[in-house]
Amino acid sequence: MMKLGVLVSGGDAPGINAALYSAWKTAAAAGAELWGVNDGFGGILEERFGRFAALDPCLIAQAGSILPTGRLESFLDESVRRQAVQKLKAAGFGGLMVIGGNGSMRAAGLLADLGFPTIGLPATVDGDVYATQNSVGFMTAVQAVSEEVAALHATAYAYPGRVFLLESLGGKSGLLALTASLSAGADFAVIPEAEAAPAAVALKVETVLSDRHSAVGVVCEGAMNTWKNGDQNCVEMYAEAILRQTGVRARFGIVGYGLRGKKPLAADAFLGGALARLAIGGLLKGQSGLLAGEKDGACALLKNDPACEGIPMRRLMEQARACDMLVEVRRD
Secondary structure (H helix, E strand, C coil): CCEEEEEEECCCCCCHHHHHHHHHHHHHHCCCEEEEECCCHHHHHCCCEEECCCCCHHHHHCCCCCCCCECCHHHHCHHHHHHHHHHHHHCCCCEEEEEECHHHHHHHHHHHHCCCCEEEEEECCCCCCCCCCCCECHHHHHHHHHHHHHHHHHHHHHCCCCEEEEEECCCCCCHHHHHHHHHHCCCEEECCCCCCCHHHHHHHHHHHHHHCCCEEEEEECCCCCCCCCCCCCCHHHHHHHHHHHHCCCEEEEEECHHHHHCCCCHHHHHHHHHHHHHHHHHHHCCCCCEEEEEECCEEEEEECCCCCCCCCHHHHHHHHHHCCCECCCCCC
16 A cells, blocks of 8 residues: 655645645545645654545535644755655655645655655745645735725725725735736736835826825835845834825734635645645656646646746736736836
């Protein structure tokens, strides 16, 4: 009987539990065992393994991840990865499915490079994983941010003259912020890829207020080049610039880590299940060095290569330019 492992690395995302259920179901149907690795890659080194004896379909719609996640910076060290391979082989594992974002997919690829069968499954609210055009959890996050933008539009209409700023997750990728902005009709979007200075954002707000009664904008948490992992509240800097330029005090808020714990939309639960079936199926066939992702509207096992393009950000930016949404003046 083949023994497969699964781990979650980095931040969790809506739909991971659906992927775990599907992985277990697929493995069981093939007569294989599925074991969870607790606490990410660190769980391999500490041999924190546990067999999934049975999972209930009610898990599909649950938020969070029943398999604890974790981060391990030292996994970039080849000697650490070789130790992990030894641990996996000694425990009888014949393959590993890795769930996570960009860093986790790179780690999965590095593990495969050492000869251990590994396939990645992209799951992140940021949606910025290379190679794939969709990631588990992304659409749920887009929905949540879009709903908040729509709510701000509603209160802005009821109380004219106000400026609202909403900071979203995303790190150094503006994909979540820009997709939600286009979905909900934000007046402007501030993203890392456009590198807009606070003064440019303030001028944009001034222009918007000259045409309509209020202004609502979305700011990606990593919009400024000083951003580091875990930093938040950059939106306050833009609010200060807007006050200096317009005399209007911007109200601002953050849609942050709660995005990861949202109940998944059906689309994310479906995607998680579909990608897990592909990943486990690939491992059962002895495949490795791949990423279960989406390309041109279809789920497929793709090459796990950071050089491969995922969602074409430039197309979204072109859409935002077409409706004069993107603030795009270089930083001072």
